[in-house]
Amino acid sequence: DARVTQTPRDKVTEMGQEVTMRCQPILGHNTVFWYRQTMMQGLELLAYFRNRAPLDDSGMPKDRFSAEMPDATLATLKIQPSEPRDSAVYFCASGLAPGFVDEQFFGPGTRLTVL
Amino acid sequence: ILNVEQSPQSLHVQEGDSTNFTCSFPSSNFYALHWYRWETAKSPEALFVMTLNGDEKKKGRISATLNTKEGYSYLYIKGSQPEDSATYLCARPSDYKLSFGAGTTVTVRA
Numbered sequence: 001d002a003r004v005t006q007t008p009r010d011k012v013t014e015m016g017q018e019v020t021m022r023c024q025p026i027l028g029h030n031t032v033f034w035y036r037q038t039m040m041q042g043l044e045l046l047a048y049f050r051n052r053a054p055l056d057d058s059g060m061p062k063d064r065f066s067a068e069m070p071d072a073t074l075a076t077l078k079i080q081p082s083e084p085r086d087s088a089v090y091f092c093a094s095g096l097a098p099g100f101v102d103e104q105f106f107g108p109g110t111r112l113t114v115l
Numbered sequence: 116i117l118n119v120e121q122s123p124q125s126l127h128v129q130e131g132d133s134t135n136f137t138c139s140f141p142s143s144n145f146y147a148l149h150w151y152r153w154e155t156a157k158s159p160e161a162l163f164v165m166t167l168n169g170d171e172k173k174k175g176r177i178s179a180t181l182n183t184k185e186g187y188s189y190l191y192i193k194g195s196q197p198e199d200s201a202t203y204l205c206a207r208p209s210d211y212k213l214s215f216g217a218g219t220t221v222t223v224r225a
Binding site for chain 2: 031033042043045048050055056091093097098099100101102103104105106107108109
């Protein structure tokens with residue numbers, strides 16, 4: 001049963017600290033997405049990759065957020081420095097490009113709390 | 116980013132009653148319409164991917180219809196049960212990503 005995995009599942013940190021979230025997409029999927037769950041917008045798209053190349057990261061604050069895909073089995077989302085307003089659940093999802101008729105598969109999420 | 120709208124934002128339904136809600140989307144350059152179910156404290160899971168005008172999909176007591184010409188889709192829950200309580204998201208693909216609506220949160224009261 002192929003699944004998207006995310007680590008850590010929960011992270012509590014102090015303001016100013018660096019946070020790195022990791023995602024392992026489903027083997028064979030060539031698109032990876034990072035979302036943030038928000039009260040107002042539901043699922044907010046932060047960044048996404050196709051064949052490991054970043055296609056769009058306009059949804060995330062450039063000064064503190066960065067997303068990378070060092071290889072096909074790992075995607076990372078980094079926040080440096082973290083702020084209390086970054087507290088949220090961050091989801092990774094993977095799928096097949098172009099993805100029009102293929103569903104996205106979501107990981108379990110990383111719950112981030114910045115104190 | 117496509118403007119995908121869902122209404123109502125939330126609804127409460129009595130156990131055993133049926134309900135439905137709407138997803139509206141731009142009808143131009145249509146490829147597909149996705150529905151996801153998102154339970155509290157879990158991650159979204161795909162319900163349906165619909166592509167053809169007039170298409171109807173069904174999974175258990177949940178079904179969906181699609182009108183690509185006028186740009187809307189309905190999701191129906193027949194005989195609601197407490198386990199149907201969730202946020203239901205619809206999404207339209209564009210530029211290799213999904214544009215999600217804000218969701219309809221369904222609460223089924225026992």
